Amino acid sequence: MSTVSITADIKVLWPKGHSSYSPGSPEELALISIELLVKTMGTQGAQTFIAQVLERYQHEHKATQATEKE
Incomplete structure (x- = not known):
């Protein structure tokens, strides 16, 4: 993990x-x-938006985890 400022x-x-x-x-x-x-956006709108963002990067995270386990 890198340090970001x-x-x-x-x-x-x-x-x-x-x-x-x-x-x-x-x-x-x-x-x-x-x-x-x-x-x-309200709570529901924000949750929907965040879920869409997390879904977009879900596959990338899984690929990174698989690479780290090898």
């Missing part, structure tokens, strides 16, 4: 204010992204 300044404007985020890792970026999805 992220430098980002995310500003989100909402009708009732704004939010600012500065993720430093892929995990933090993912959490921020999920939070923004839920706020804009």
